[in-house]
Amino acid sequence: MTQQIELSGVNKYYGAYHALRDINLSIPKGAFVALVGPSGCGKSTLLRSLAGLETISSGDLVIAGERMNDMPPRKRDLAMVFQSYALYPHMTVEQNLTYSLRIKGVKKAEAKKAAEEVAAITGLSDLLHRYPRELSGGQRQRVAMSRAIIRHPKAFLFDEPLSNLDAALRVHMRKEIRALHDRLGATSVYVTHDQVEAMTMADHVVIMRAGVIEQQGRPLDLYDRPANRFVAGFIGSPAMNFIPARTSDDGTSLILDLPGAPVLAMDLDLPPGHAVSVGIRPEHLSLATADMPGFNVPVAAIESTGAATFVTTETTPEIVLVLNGRSTVSAGETIHLTFEPKNIHVFDAGSDQRIEVGTVLTQAKTAS
Amino acid sequence: MSMTADVYDRRQDRRPWLKRLADASEPYLYSAPALILIIVVMLVPLVVGISYAFRDIQLLNPFSGGFIGLEHFETLSKDRAFYTALKNTLWWTGASVFLQFGFGLILALLLDKPFMGRGLVQALVFLPWAVPSFLAGLNWSWLFNPVIGPIPHWLFDLGLMSQPGNILSDPQYAMWGPIIANVWWGIPFFAITLLAALQSIPRDLYEAASIDGASWFQRFWSITLPFLAPTIAITVLLRTVWISNFADLIVVMTGGGPADRTQIVASYIFTQAFKALDFGYASAIALVLLVLLLAYSMLIILLRQTLLNKG
Ligand SMILES: Nc1ncnc2c1ncn2[C@@H]1O[C@H](COP(=O)(O)OP(=O)(O)OP(=O)(O)O)[C@@H](O)[C@H]1O
Ligand SMILES: [Mg+2]
Numbered sequence: 001m002t003q004q005i006e007l008s009g010v011n012k013y014y015g016a017y018h019a020l021r022d023i024n025l026s027i028p029k030g031a032f033v034a035l036v037g038p039s040g041c042g043k044s045t046l047l048r049s050l051a052g053l054e055t056i057s058s059g060d061l062v063i064a065g066e067r068m069n070d071m072p073p074r075k076r077d078l079a080m081v082f083q084s085y086a087l088y089p090h091m092t093v094e095q096n097l098t099y100s101l102r103i104k105g106v107k108k109a110e111a112k113k114a115a116e117e118v119a120a121i122t123g124l125s126d127l128l129h130r131y132p133r134e135l136s137g138g139q140r141q142r143v144a145m146s147r148a149i150i151r152h153p154k155a156f157l158f159d160e161p162l163s164n165l166d167a168a169l170r171v172h173m174r175k176e177i178r179a180l181h182d183r184l185g186a187t188s189v190y191v192t193h194d195q196v197e198a199m200t201m202a203d204h205v206v207i208m209r210a211g212v213i214e215q216q217g218r219p220l221d222l223y224d225r226p227a228n229r230f231v232a233g234f235i236g237s238p239a240m241n242f243i244p245a246r247t248s249d250d251g252t253s254l255i256l257d258l259p260g261a262p263v264l265a266m267d268l269d270l271p272p273g274h275a276v277s278v279g280i281r282p283e284h285l286s287l288a289t290a291d292m293p294g295f296n297v298p299v300a301a302i303e304s305t306g307a308a309t310f311v312t313t314e315t316t317p318e319i320v321l322v323l324n325g326r327s328t329v330s331a332g333e334t335i336h337l338t339f340e341p342k343n344i345h346v347f348d349a350g351s352d353q354r355i356e357v358g359t360v361l362t363q364a365k366t367a368s
Numbered sequence: 369m370s371m372t373a374d375v376y377d378r379r380q381d382r383r384p385w386l387k388r389l390a391d392a393s394e395p396y397l398y399s400a401p402a403l404i405l406i407i408v409v410m411l412v413p414l415v416v417g418i419s420y421a422f423r424d425i426q427l428l429n430p431f432s433g434g435f436i437g438l439e440h441f442e443t444l445s446k447d448r449a450f451y452t453a454l455k456n457t458l459w460w461t462g463a464s465v466f467l468q469f470g471f472g473l474i475l476a477l478l479l480d481k482p483f484m485g486r487g488l489v490q491a492l493v494f495l496p497w498a499v500p501s502f503l504a505g506l507n508w509s510w511l512f513n514p515v516i517g518p519i520p521h522w523l524f525d526l527g528l529m530s531q532p533g534n535i536l537s538d539p540q541y542a543m544w545g546p547i548i549a550n551v552w553w554g555i556p557f558f559a560i561t562l563l564a565a566l567q568s569i570p571r572d573l574y575e576a577a578s579i580d581g582a583s584w585f586q587r588f589w590s591i592t593l594p595f596l597a598p599t600i601a602i603t604v605l606l607r608t609v610w611i612s613n614f615a616d617l618i619v620v621m622t623g624g625g626p627a628d629r630t631q632i633v634a635s636y637i638f639t640q641a642f643k644a645l646d647f648g649y650a651s652a653i654a655l656v657l658l659v660l661l662l663a664y665s666m667l668i669i670l671l672r673q674t675l676l677n678k679g
Pocket of ligand 1: 014017019037039040041043044046
């Protein structure tokens with residue numbers, strides 16, 4: 001597969017501040033890549049470096065086979081949708097759409113026709129003669145999208161394009177953007193801090209923290225096999241539970257650091273006597289009768305959305321579990337939790353890196 | 369007493385009518401103090417000044433002061449010096465505003481980019497604006513003076529002058545002296561206002577345009593200029609009116625000479641009033657200037673209105 005965008009060993013400094021650290025990323029033609037991470041991790045910096053709005057300090061940036069490190073933005077043939085939309089306020093919607101074409105010297109009638117075609121796709125046909133100030137937030141967003149689409153660029157860059165919309169419209173636009181991407185056969189890089197957006201829209205998710213790519217891969221791979229504790233905690237909502245634990249002296253079971261020190265005798269293959277952190281997603285915990293393997297915890301709070309019930313336990317650290325539908329559990333009660341052993345993740349307590357768990361042979365037994 | 373009683377009576381039987389009057393006049397009564405103050409401070413001197421134009425007022429003639437109708441204006445219509453001054457005013461104002469604006473815009477664009485020591489440079493650039501106009505005039509007339517100033521010698525060395533002379537006494541180029549001084553003095557005004565306007569343009573528009581493929585000039589043309597247009601219109605209007613009234617530099621540097629070559633209407637008024645001591649005639653000229661400037665301002669405002677309606 002041809003690589004549309006390739007970054008190798010890219011670093012970016014703002015003065016002494018190291019904003020991007022050794023970024024390596026290959027984006028095949030036609031891919032939809034999401035960059036996610038907490039605020040200030042360098043997502044926008046990376047995207048702007050692709051666009052040429054920031055110059056990278058070292059490394060190589062190749063777009064469609066051409067080294068672009070020192071190419072000014074106007075020669076990179078990329079389109080960008082800004083979080084603020086950055087529509088030209090003194091131009092009508094049509095003029096906004098055709099600006100890039102007019103600069104290229106496309107004939108007036110031709111540009112107008114292109115604008116009408118794109119407007120028909122994005123549902124702006126009736127608004128072509130309005131000014132941006134006369135549009136709603138969602139309509140402005142569409143104008144920003146259309147302005148990018150009209151150019152048939154080498155790639156689309158999106159910087160949190162949906163963050164100014166309300167929740168319902170955001171979910172709707174998510175699907176629309178993805179459908180548009182497929183329809184145009186485009187290559188897209190999509191920045192968001194919303195991991196749900198990233199997981200649902202992208203073929204390839206890149207998780208960043210403090211200027212470093214922590215992990216990248218297919219959305220469900222990141223969910224199933226997070227490379228470290230940060231990624232594990234970042235992907236999934238509500239976030240994964242982390243329980244401090246120790247491996248037994250023979251390395252076959254885990255001793256949780258909870259009241260009563262429950263032992264998960266799971267026939268594991270772990271470094272013996274090692275401090276670890278056990279990760280279990282809230283949706284992978286379930287209630288069980290006391291005779292089933294698991295551990296007992298007191299309940300601190302119950303929250304219900306109707307479709308699901310969130311139970312928070314009275315432990316340090318607290319454990320959250322999600323139950324389908326309604327539940328009769330109430331605060332103060334002690335519940336017995338259980339889980340599938342294949343669903344646990346083990347991380348080194350010092351380095352926070354994932355420790356591969358050997359084949360799990362039997363279900364957990366408890367000593368508490 | 370009978371009047372108060374009368375008023376009282378009326379109020380008794382025709383209360384709604386009086387009340388209506390009181391209600392109607394209430395806003396005027398509230399704003400009366402301010403209005404009276406404005407009329408006294410602004411309009412009275414204006415009317416008195418205008419009235420001079422129709423009277424014979426000569427400081428050295430104790431019998432003057434009578435009303436003479438349009439006599440001043442008749443004289444004025446035949447006054448060759450006035451027409452020369454009018455022509456010179458156009459030249460002086462046009463060249464000064466154009467150059468001040470041009471250099472001011474370039475300076476503002478340069479100062480809009482971040483660079484080392486920008487704060488210091490900005491402060492320095494705005495310095496001329498703080499120099500009193502008379503001092504600026506003196507300073508520049510010395511700079512142009514071949515005995516004490518360097519400029520004639522530089523021009524001579526560059527081969528632009530056949531000998532280091534004083535351009536202020538050269539009838540052909542004398543006007544350039546005050547114009548250069550005026551440009552030096554007035555650039556900061558444009559630089560400050562245009563810089564403020566430049567800095568209010570959202571940066572992401574430039575980023576969007578450069579991604580859309582626009583070169584520096586295309587960005588300037590399609591983003592910077594439209595955003596600056598209202599500021600440009602208003603500052604150019606203000607400066608034009610102001611500069612055509614601005615006689616300080618000319619009075620200090622050339623006194624209108626040589627041979628009236630640098631005499632503008634404003635300095636002609638000054639000459640008539642304080643050299644010839646003919647206040648009546650000076651007022652008449654001033655009135656004509658006022659009407660011309662009003663007409664100009666109206667024109668610009670109309671132009672701006674139509675442009676705004678179109679855009
Ligand atoms: N022009 C700049 N000068 C100095 N530091 C900068 C500059 N721009 C960004 N930074 C720093 O670089 C880091 C990354 O910024 P960036 O805008 O890429 O974050 P982000 O991941 O997009 O965050 P967010 O989700 O809040 O938009 C931040 O710590 C920020 O303070
Ligand atoms: Mg950002």
